[in-house]
Amino acid sequence: MLFEEIKNEIKNEMQKALYNYNLKENKINFEISEPPLKEYGDFSCNLAFILSKILKKSPYEIANDIVNHILSFYKTQSFVESTFKSISVEKPGFINFKINMNKFLKIFFLDIEKISSIPHYSISNELILIEHTSVNPNKALHVGHVRNSIIGDCLYRLLSYTKHNVKVLNYIDDSGLQVADIIVAFRYANIPIEDENVKVKKFDHYCGNNVYVKINELYSARPELELQRKKVLKDLENPHSEISRFTQKIVKKILINQLQTSWNLKCHYDLLNFESQLMQSNLWTTIFKILQENKIIQLETSGKNIGCWVFKSKEEGDKVLVRSDSTVTYFAKDIPFAIWKLGLVKNPFEFEIFSQQWDNTNLCKTVLKNDLKDKQIDSCNPLIDFNDIKKVITIIDFRQERLQFLLLEILNKLGIDKTKYIYLGYEPVTLSNETAKLIGLKQESLKSKSTQMSGRKGIFIEADIALDLLIKKSYDEIKKRNVDIKDVEAINIAKEIAISAIRYYFIRHDMGKSIVFDIDNSLSLEGNTGPYIQYSYARGKRIYNKLENKSTSHLIENDLEKLEENLSSIEIDLIKHLCRFSTIIKDSINNYEPKLVANYLYMLSTLFNHFYEGSPILKEKIDLKKRLRIKILYSTLLIMQNCMQIIGITALDKM
Numbered sequence: 132m133l134f135e136e137i138k139n140e141i142k143n144e145m146q147k148a149l150y151n152y153n154l155k156e157n158k159i160n161f162e163i164s165e166p167p168l169k170e171y172g173d174f175s176c177n178l179a180f181i182l183s184k185i186l187k188k189s190p191y192e193i194a195n196d197i198v199n200h201i202l203s204f205y206k207t208q209s210f211v212e213s214t215f216k217s218i219s220v221e222k223p224g225f226i227n228f229k230i231n232m233n234k235f236l237k238i239f240f241l242d243i244e245k246i247s248s249i250p251h252y253s254i255s256n257e258l259i260l261i262e263h264t265s266v267n268p269n270k271a272l273h274v275g276h277v278r279n280s281i282i283g284d285c286l287y288r289l290l291s292y293t294k295h296n297v298k299v300l301n302y303i304d305d306s307g308l309q310v311a312d313i314i315v316a317f318r319y320a321n322i323p324i325e326d327e328n329v330k331v332k333k334f335d336h337y338c339g340n341n342v343y344v345k346i347n348e349l350y351s352a353r354p355e356l357e358l359q360r361k362k363v364l365k366d367l368e369n370p371h372s373e374i375s376r377f378t379q380k381i382v383k384k385i386l387i388n389q390l391q392t393s394w395n396l397k398c399h400y401d402l403l404n405f406e407s408q409l410m411q412s413n414l415w416t417t418i419f420k421i422l423q424e425n426k427i428i429q430l431e432t433s434g435k436n437i438g439c440w441v442f443k444s445k446e447e448g449d450k451v452l453v454r455s456d457s458t459v460t461y462f463a464k465d466i467p468f469a470i471w472k473l474g475l476v477k478n479p480f481e482f483e484i485f486s487q488q489w490d491n492t493n494l495c496k497t498v499l500k501n502d503l504k505d506k507q508i509d510s511c512n513p514l515i516d517f518n519d520i521k522k523v524i525t526i527i528d529f530r531q532e533r534l535q536f537l538l539l540e541i542l543n544k545l546g547i548d549k550t551k552y553i554y555l556g557y558e559p560v561t562l563s564n565e566t567a568k569l570i571g572l573k574q575e576s577l578k579s580k581s582t583q584m585s586g587r588k589g590i591f592i593e594a595d596i597a598l599d600l601l602i603k604k605s606y607d608e609i610k611k612r613n614v615d616i617k618d619v620e621a622i623n624i625a626k627e628i629a630i631s632a633i634r635y636y637f638i639r640h641d642m643g644k645s646i647v648f649d650i651d652n653s654l655s656l657e658g659n660t661g662p663y664i665q666y667s668y669a670r671g672k673r674i675y676n677k678l679e680n681k682s683t684s685h686l687i688e689n690d691l692e693k694l695e696e697n698l699s700s701i702e703i704d705l706i707k708h709l710c711r712f713s714t715i716i717k718d719s720i721n722n723y724e725p726k727l728v729a730n731y732l733y734m735l736s737t738l739f740n741h742f743y744e745g746s747p748i749l750k751e752k753i754d755l756k757k758r759l760r761i762k763i764l765y766s767t768l769l770i771m772q773n774c775m776q777i778i779g780i781t782a783l784d785k786m
Contacts, residue, residue, distance in 0.1 A: 133238060133246055133710040135717065137174065137214055138163045141228055144218075145178050148197045152186065172219065172227035173707075179224040190224025198226060232703070236694040239706055240686055240762055247769035249777075250713040252720055253295040257521035260472050261287055264393060264400070265302040265527070267309040268385045270339025271332075272392045273591040274633075274648050275528075275560040275584055281637040281779070282557060283526045284398040285725035288777045293720060298401040298515060302468065305382045306367040306407040307461055311360050313338055314378050316346035319359045324381075332595055335388035338381075339593075364458055370411045370502075379407075387486075392594050394489040396630055397779050402514060403485055403496040406464055412479040412499055414467040415459065419452075422466075427544050428452055447537050462534050469525075469538055473551055474517030482511035522551055524723060529556040529643075555723060557642040560584065562592060563649035569600065581647040592648075594633075600650050601629035605662075608654075609786065627781035628654070628662055634779045635661030639729040659733050665783050667736035668771050670743055671764055672784045677749060678761065686762070690755055697756055701745045702763060705738045709763075712770050725777060732774040739767050 141163050149159060161178040179194035186193060198220050216231045239246060263283020266276045283299065290297040304310065316322040322342055331337040350357055366374035386403075393400070409415065419440075422428045428442045438455030452463035470476050480497040488494050495511035527535065535554040543549050561581035569592070584591040605625035609616060636653040640646050656662050695703075711731065719727040748764060751757040775782050 133235070133242070134707075135714045137230070137235075138714070140214055141174055141176060144202055145176060145197075148178060148182075148201045151201050152182065154182075154185070166225070166227060171221055171225070172217075172229040174228040174230075175221075176226045176228070177224075179226060183224070191220065191222055194220040194224045194226050233693070233695045236698065236703070236706065237691045239710060239766075240691060240694070240759070243762060243766050246710055246712065247766045247773070249292050249773050250716055251294040252717060253290075253293060256296050256519055258516060258519040259290060259295055259297045259522045259524065260300055260515075260520060261290075261297060261524045261526070262300040262302055262472070263287075263526040264389075264398070265304070266389060267304050267307060268382045268389065269309045269313045269343055270385075271335040271593045271595060272389055273339075273584060273593050274562075274597050275591065277396065277594045277597075277633065278557060278560050278637045278646065279526055279528070280393055280396065280398050281634050282555070282642065282725070284396075285634075285638050285728075285778055286524070286526075286555075286723060287399060288779065289716070289719055289725045289728065292773075292777055293716060295720075296519070299399060300402050300404055300472070301400045302404045302406065303382070303386060304406045304461075304464075305378065306364070306410060306464075308360070308364070309343070310378065310382065311363045311367065312346050313342055313381060314363050314374065315356055315360050316342045316349075317381070318363075318374070318377070320346055320349055320353070320356060322346065332593075333388045333391075335385045335392075336593060336595070338385055361456070361458075365456075367407060368410055368458075370407065375407070390486070390494070395598060396594065396633060397489060399488065399490055399492065400494050401492075402482065402511075403494065404468065405497060406468075408480065408497055408499050409464060409468055409471075410459065412501075414471060414476060414479060415464070417476065418467040418470060419463075421545070422452075422541075425544070427541060442537065442541060444537055444540055447533055447540070450534075450537050462537065465534065465538055466541060469523070469542065469552060470545075470547070472520070472523045473542075473547060474520040475547065478515075478517055481508065482514040483508040484511055520551075522553060524553045524555060526555045526557070529558050532556050553723065555642065558645040560637075560646045560648050563647050563652075566592065566648060566650050569650065597648075597650065598629055598633060601632055601654060602626055604650070604654055605629050605632075612786075624783060624786065627783060628665060628786065631661035631665055631775075631780040633661075635664065635729060638726055638778055639733070641726065642724075661780050662786070664732055664736045664771075664775070664780060666786055667739055667743075668768065668775070669783050669786050671739060671768050671771070672782075674743075674748055675764055675768060676784070686758060690758070694759070697753075697759060699746060701738075701741050702760070705735075705742050705763060705767065708735055708738050709766050709770055712773075728774050728777050732771065732778065735767065735771060735774070739771075742767075 145161060149155065159178070159181055161176060161181050163174055163176050166172055166175045179190040179197065182193050183190045198218050202218060214231055214234060215228050217229045219227050219229070221227050261283055264276065264280045266272055272280070287297055287299050317324055322345060326337070326341070329337060329341055331340065346356070363374055366372040367378060369375055428440050431437050431439050431441050436449065436451055439451045440453040442450045442452055444450065450462060451460055453459055467476070471478070479500055481500055482495045483498045485494045485496040493511060495514055498508060525535070535556070539549055539552060539554065542552055561583055563581055567582040582590065602625050605628040606621055609621045609624055613621070632653045636648070637646065639659060653660060654662055656666050715727055715731040719725055742763065746760050748757060748760045751760065772782050
């Protein structure tokens with residue numbers, strides 16, 4: 132908590148300046164940051180720049196006034212007790228603060244447990260719902276889907292570890308076009324449900340690689356199949372139709388395979404929501420009526436959308452909700468689901484246990500109350516208290532951005548607070564040419580530095596296949612480095628390295644940037660990768676396990692008087708980074724951005740490796756230095772473990 136507390140102290144000092152100028156602090160948004168160069172101090176504030184326009188003075192003049200007159204106490208004897216050694220002005224107007232390093236280090240060593248633990252930021256039981264993954268149940272998850280799942284799961288871990296009340300939803304589109312394609316293939320195109328001539332890992336692979344690709348090729352040659360698809364889409368709205376019952380069997384078979392992939396990557400869910408149930412309930416009927424009555428949508432009587440119910444947006448253009456044949460569009464189905472998630476309509480569902488997950492928690496699914504009657508279910512209730520919902524977070528591909536903006540616009544017209552619905556978009560994943568070759572693409576078909584994935588064309592790499600390749604490469608490397616290791620142990624370690632490699636690869640990038648996925652790069656022991664972080668932790672753990680006396684509480688008062696003299700600049704840099712931990716966690720929560728934890732962890736690993744090389748523990752002869760280094764090692768391992776938990780990286784004792 133130390134850096135956070137120091138920032139609060141600076142904030143309090145800046146408040147004095149605002150009160151002096153008769154300004155209210157809540158109207159002035161100033162920043163407290165760390166300067167890029169050490170000579171500028173440890174913290175810097177831009178308040179003078181913010182006040183320049185208000186006070187009609189230069190930032191430098193205002194900064195000097197604040198430091199030399201309003202905060203003049205720093206020149207007096209009372210400043211000795213302050214956290215700061217000095218407060219100064221740097222052109223063109225930054226106010227810089229330099230830490231009283233010995234006092235800072237003393238606080239660190241006395242309060243190491245608190246500084247190293249995950250802070251708790253939730254102050255109420257208000258519920259946050261996160262929807263992620265939500266892959267159409269017609270194919271296996273590929274590495275592009277994994278980016279969605281990992282972002283969502285890391286956000287869930289971040290919030291749950293900081294004691295927020297959070298639940299994870301996985302929306303199953305079991306009544307859309309892509310599912311209809313699979314059903315048309317099986318029922319009307321004579322494509323077998325099981326084909327002995329096709330060797331695949333799982334049923335979801337068969338549906339995505341073979342069935343989905345083949346049926347899309349057949350549509351142009353057999354136009355009658357497209358007519359059958361329209362019929363299937365209509366039949367799916369009737370839960371009692373034969374097509375609907377057949378579809379649910381196929382969907383469940385694919386869904387279980389998809390979930391197994393997510394569980395292999397250590398993703399957690401709380402509830403499966405089925406689109407078919409959403410449409411079979413009264414939710415859509417109720418919302419559709421409200422949209423009509425409030426003239427939010429209108430029936431088109433001419434033009435290309437004649438006979439359709441359309442939402443007209445000034446910013447995003449027209450969007451059809453109900454087609455002229457009365458079928459409901461994909462986008463329209465998002466509206467009642469969003470409103471249901473926000474807890475603004477009567478809940479038509481009960482929650483039933485679907486299965487147990489990898490982490491020994493129950494995964495539940497929605498069941499329509501009207502379908503239960505006297506049926507006994509293995510209930511999950513109460514799973515969601517709709518009176519406590521604070522926010523709904525939806526994680527979805529940037530290619531759905533327009534639809535999300537349309538949805539937010541409709542929610543706003545319905546009078547719903549738009550701050551309660553948060554859309555987190557991310558750019559898609561492409562394949563490096565080297566990785567594309569692994570799935571059989573020929574060199575002549577690779578026209579750029581990376582390859583765009585396409586489900587319809589069968590150009591993608593499934594998450595299962597990527598994980599298997601990573602496990603194999605990890606296993607070979609482990610056997611090369613550890614000749615005497617047993618196969619069972621090597622396989623177990625290889626799995627953890629592979630899972631961590633994938634998870635870290637997909638969380639460390641900015642969501643607004645496209646990722647080029649490369650098998651070899653993700654496994655590197657050098658650079659910004661999961662295995663590099665695991666290796667750094669294993670190095671520290673190996674030293675810690677060799678210590679005869681692991682106690683970290685045997686520093687006495689005299690040891691703490693001249694800490695700066697007994698610590699190197701490398702050690703102080705590492706300590707300062709350790710003290711940023713709680714601030715990083717807070718920033719990650721406020722911005723819904725677990726990537727910040729990944730970046731912090733990478734820098735921590737790098738600083739620790741400098742410490743490992745430059746500050747030996749086992750061979751250190753000076754007792755005080757050795758004891759101080761043990762404390763630093765202990766804190767580093769604790770914080771690394773905490774960050775790794777949030778990202779889903781396994782802390783290994785050896786690699």
